[in-house]
Amino acid sequence: MSKGASVPREFEDLLTPAGRRILSGRSDVCGALADPRRRFLAVDGLISKGKAEALRRVLEAELLPLLSPMSDPIPPETIWEMEHDYEEWLPKTVRVRTAYLERKRDTAYLRAQELGVVDLLKSESAAAFAEAVVGRKLDRRSGQQVLCYGPGDYAGPHNDHHPENKRAAQGYLDMHLSLASKAVDHQYLVYAKAGHFTEMLPVHGLGFLTIYRLPFWHYTTPLQAKAGKEAIARRWVLLATYLYAPEKAKKSA
Template identity: 55%
Template sequence: MRQFPAEFADLLTARGARLLAGRDAAAGALADPRCRFLALFGLIDRRQAAAAATLLDRLLLPHLRPMARPIPPETIWEETRNYAEHLPKAMRQQTAHLDNRRSAGFRAAEAAGLIAMLRSDSYRAFAGALAGAPLKRKYGLQALAYNAGDYAGPHTDHHPEEPDAARGYFDMHVSFATPGLRDQYLVYARAGHLTEMVDVAKSGMVTAYRLPLWHYTTPLRAKPGFEASARRWVLLGTFLYADPADGQGRRRPA
């Protein structure tokens, strides 16, 4: 693969194409209030997924910036009551925001055909098929790279200060992994407890979230001898639910 295809649909397997058309069991699953997270494998062609990871390593990796936020020491030493701790979102990864046209990351992604693919009609339609609800046409894009030891601590991705997102929104993540990746897990809450765990180290995996949701990503572990090259790429699309006033019919899920 020298460039990403112009349409996201060109990465899909037969099952992925059925989901895009709304004919798969996972289509619309996140419209059910009882379902807030999906992890799906087998929607993206394995060879395409491997080639995508190689292309991202070659063209986008040099333009990522570190995003590291350690646990502040005052969360312990300024605590005055037993069990009154509050943990802010801690993380370590690399990122490129793909909405900033002036950034080097955007230009590299555009040259690789990534921006066109992530702005394609089939990409947005695929997200809508998973969400099971109308989504606004404008959405945000970001690329993340998890290297050995990188993680994201417990957080909700709740944005109460942003009116359009305060009542919830939808995220779709597409993962591409290099061969040196051993494992990485996403843990999320069900019925108020962090009891659910999914292996997200499979290349070509699609995960979808109805946010806010308590979740975290465990430190990436590399296979022995592959600590420098083990990597999981995550392409994020962040979508707002369309309001009935937008003329797109149904209300956002609760």
């Protein structure tokens, strides 16, 4: 490990005063996702820019070579095996590099554990922060993943619904911490409203937080680099997934 390369073990250590007010329950953002009709919160200014940049540099130096490519292109049969006009069905497509931080034998997991990335995403303050925003108890047994988008990398339309998982079938929560380099020109989240992909917002900030009440339809546009900066244009995403804590049965009168 490079000298001085380290990651805060607690999510709280990345927060600005505005972020800490959420954690302490003293912010208007608390309970922002309590209404199930609101699908996500996207906000800047809650993560220290300096700490976010330091974290991004550690990921670049220590984890980038250990990531695995995830590439699911459009299957050709979605065209050539069609039998009727206007009956297109498109599965989820994606191109990105990633590490699933639940595969404890993988080199990427072991390195992330050494650096503190796993502890950061599993920290009590990360769960408490997400809990404050959604306004309900979360299961502390979370899932963790690292994503890295380079030029042209994207995630096609998908809804993140998992009907085969009994605990997740009725919804769950994702928290994404985005760490984009200055070489990134733009990347957007496009999402559906009233059944149409009409809404769009930028997600390529440094220390930009998005918290999602899944499932809902959305996609991430191909990352675009600034001219001449393609080799260093990357957007890292640290992702924590939380199931809702089981609700206690109400006692009968």
